[in-house]
Amino acid sequence: IKATLPLCLLAAMFHITVHSLTQAPHHNEETKATDHQEQHPREGDSFESCQQIVPSNTDFAFQFYKQAAIQKPGKNIFFSPVSISTAFALLALGSRATSQAQVLEGLAFNLNNTQEEEIHKGFHHLLLFLDRPASQVQLSMWNTLFMDKHLKPLKTFLKDVKKLYKGEVVSCNFQDSTEAKKEINGHVKNKTHGNIIQILKDLDPSTLLVIVNYIYFKGKLHRYYFQQYLSFKVVQIPYKGDVTALFILPDEGKMKQLEDALTKDTVSKWKKSLARWRIEAYIPKLSISTTYDLKKMLMNLGVTDVFSDWADLSGIIGKPDLKVSKAAHKALLNIHENGTEAAAVTDTDFLPHSVPPVIKFNHPFLLLIVDQYTQSTLCMGKIVNPTEK
Structure with a gap:
């Protein structure tokens, strides 16, 4: 059998901007990028916690597929549902009240049966399982938050981002939008081994926070x-x-x-x-690239408040002065064989x-x-x- 080498590169991104005249308080100490490492989970409670969110993630995958078919009829469809779900779950971590409920319900969770804490715990263990060293495929997923250097995030939010979502936090000067865009694109390019060169084409001048989730996958196929x-x-x-x-x-x-x-x-x-x-x-042999407007698609799934002036993202800075101005997902698929x-x-x-x-x-x-x-x-x-x- 000839070796087949599919390569999947996917990234989901949010722009979070000010939506009122209130300025975010100045933060004297820049948040530095940190690598958060944790032991891989063992079987038992950790696996059960992970399995608790998988059915909802799968339901969301098929719901999103239908939205993608509507958004681009007759076109190729390719996306990473786990990447999008993880990015929005991280957003829910900083959301409150109706904003948070809409995000989690948009991800196909029934909040009458599953508590918010259980959802974040499930994503935490899912990320650890996907990054297990015993796997013979290259599979990595990262979350990076680019925060304006003047933004003062809540310590609990930073702690939970790192602990639950393996999140890396990078201080960024969004007042220099050209340099900030260059830094974010360069970061994604590096993490995806140079395959996704540009995820960010423009940057809103009022942007304070950009959340990027990306997944890199490569493996060899065998048997049928x-x-x-x-x-x-x-x-x-x-x-x-x-x-x-x-x-x-x-x-x-x-x-x-x-x-x-x-x-x-x-x-x-x-x-x-x-x-x-x-x-x-x-x-x-295949090579396709797709980009999706997540804002439009998630609004069709009932996630509306976080994109409006009604947004409550007070779990990030302690005040509801932020909203999501843009959310995008970029995916690249290569399937090729040895000749x-x-x-x-x-x-x-x-x-x-x-x-x-x-x-x-x-x-x-x-x-x-x-x-x-x-x-x-x-x-x-x-x-x-x-x-x-």
Whole structure:
């Protein structure tokens, strides 16, 4: 089998600006960047805490997919639901009252069943599990807060950002918007190994805080699992580690029907029915880049206050003088093979022992990349024209 090397680079970003005439109090000591390290969690309570948020994260993934399809009809879709969920959960950490409730409910959490504290604890353990050293794939996620040097953040907020979200805090001079933009773009470029060069095109002059979440993923694929359904085929290719890629190919003209069926329950059912098969799969080389206006999409999901003058982000500075002016998500997907677009498995330990089916991904298909250990959806997308150069 030829090695296939998918690379996913994704970043979510917020601009947070002043929304009243009240100035943020001056902060004499600049907040320095710090690396927060913590032991990786063990099985037991930590894993249960992580699993408590995964169903909501998965529901949000499919809700966001539908919004992406509406925002850019007929276009490629590719995003990281776990990246977006983490960034907004971090925002909820600094939100209060209705603003906070809307953010968490927009992330598909039922606040009657799950407490805010449990949600943040769940994200904390999820981030630690995703960064586990035993995994054989390259998978890293970071959160960075660029704070205006005149902003005086609450000590409890800074502490929780670092403890719960592995957050790095960087003091930034937003009065020099050109230099601030250069610093933020340079930081993201460095963290994504030079693949995402520019996430920030412009900077509001009243910006006081920028929250950036980014995820870097790279791995090698091997083996094939397959299932034939009435109007679509599912091919699962595990990475050498705990991550797997799920390629879903509908019959031509059946994509809408497939999209309408997308829920966490149906995808779970598909995965359980997969069997290891001897197949020939033709997956084309791909390189796509997408950008999403998160503000518009989250407002459609009921998250409105944090983007308005009604925003209450007093958990950040102690006063409700901030609002989110812009939220964006940028994603890059590369799938390439070592000189070939075809890969075939020739092992004998397969079911059934018959002529291997040939699966050609030469028309629109769906793609999910899932961390098997936590069952978290890392990346999700639709490739509209896979044969396009």
